[in-house]
Amino acid sequence: MxxxxxxxxxxxxxxxxxxxxxxxxxxxxxxxxxxxxxxxxxxxxxxxxxxxxxxxxxxxxxxxxxxxxxxxxxxxxxxxxxxxxxxxxxxxxxxxxxxxxxxxxxxxxxxxxxxxxxxxFEPVAQPPAGLQLAPASYRATYNGKLLELTPVEFRLLAALAALPGQVMSRDQLMNHLYDDHRVVTDRTVDSHVKNLRRKLDCAAPGRDLVRSIYGVGYCLEP
Structure with missing residues (x-):
C-alpha cells in the first residue's frame, strides 16, 4: 500500500x-x-x-x-x-x-x-452492520427485519456481502445466481439487483446499500 x-x-x-x-x-x-x-x-x-x-x-x-x-x-x-x-x-x-x-x-x-x-495489515471491509445471512436456511435479515429474498436474490446478496466495498462484474455475479449454472443475460442480473434493492430499501429506507458502477457492475457498501 x-x-x-x-x-x-x-x-x-x-x-x-x-x-x-x-x-x-x-x-x-x-x-x-x-x-x-x-x-x-x-x-x-x-x-x-x-x-x-x-x-x-x-x-x-x-x-x-x-x-x-x-x-x-x-x-x-x-x-x-x-x-x-x-x-x-x-x-x-x-x-x-x-x-x-x-x-x-x-x-x-x-x-x-x-x-x-x-x-x-490492511483493514478488511465488513458487510453493513445489521446484515445477517444464514446460508443453510437462505434467511437474510437487516436490522432485525426479514428480507423475504428468493434463493437467487439471497445468493446475489451473499456474493456481494462476501466482498463488501469491492465491485463485482455482472459476469462474476452470474456465477453465483443459479445452482445449475444456466446462461443468463446482463439484464437478468440487473433485474435481480433491482428486486434486491427494493427489499433492502424496505428494511433501510434511503440507505442504498447496493451501489451501481456504470459499465462495471455492483458493490455492497461496507
Whole structure:
C-alpha cells in the first residue's frame, strides 16, 4: 500500500540510503534513524505504517527496540539481520516481529516484503452492520427485519456481502445466481439487483446499500 510512512532503522549509511531510495521509488514516505534509542520517541511523535528494523544497532539493539514497541503498539516490524543462526531468527519473531530479512539481500526483495506485510495489515471491509445471512436456511435479515429474498436474490446478496466495498462484474455475479449454472443475460442480473434493492430499501429506507458502477457492475457498501 503505497503512501504509507515507513521508518528505516539502519546504522550502515550506504545501506540505509539504498533502502530509502527504493522505498521512496515504490511510493512510500520514508524516514531514517541510525540509533535504536531514537525509534520509540520518533514513533510516539509520528506513527508509521511499518518499521524496517536492523538487529545490530548502537544505543539499543533491534530486539530491545521491538520489545519496547510491542509494549504499546502492533505496528508491523520487519527485522533485518546479518546473524543467520536459527536462534536469532526465532527470537526475532517470538518478540513480536512480523517478518525478517537476512543480509545480504536485494533491495527489491525488501520492497516486496514490505508490501506483503502491509497487505496483511490492511483493514478488511465488513458487510453493513445489521446484515445477517444464514446460508443453510437462505434467511437474510437487516436490522432485525426479514428480507423475504428468493434463493437467487439471497445468493446475489451473499456474493456481494462476501466482498463488501469491492465491485463485482455482472459476469462474476452470474456465477453465483443459479445452482445449475444456466446462461443468463446482463439484464437478468440487473433485474435481480433491482428486486434486491427494493427489499433492502424496505428494511433501510434511503440507505442504498447496493451501489451501481456504470459499465462495471455492483458493490455492497461496507
Amino acid at each position: 503505497s503512501g504509507q510512512r515507513i521508518l528505516v532503522v539502519e546504522d550502515e549509511p550506504k545501506l540505509a540510503s539504498l533502502l530509502v531510495d527504493y522505498l521512496q521509488a515504490a511510493g512510500y514516505e520514508v524516514e531514517h534513524v541510525a540509533n535504536g534509542l531514537a525509534v520509540v520517541p520518533l514513533f510516539r511523535a509520528r506513527e508509521h505504517g511499518l518499521i524496517l528494523l536492523d538487529l545490530m544497532l548502537p544505543g539499543q539493539d533491534g530486539l530491545q527496540v521491538c520489545r519496547a514497541l510491542r509494549a504499546f503498539s502492533r505496528v508491523p516490524v520487519i527485522m533485518v539481520t546479518a546473524r543467520v543462526d536459527e536462534v536469532d531468527r526465532l527470537l526475532g519473531l517470538e518478540i513480536g516481529a512480523d517478518d525478517y530479512i537476512c543480509k545480504p539481500f536485494s533491495p527489491r526483495e525488501v520492497v516486496a516484503r514490505v508490501k506483503a506485510v502491509l497487505r496483511r
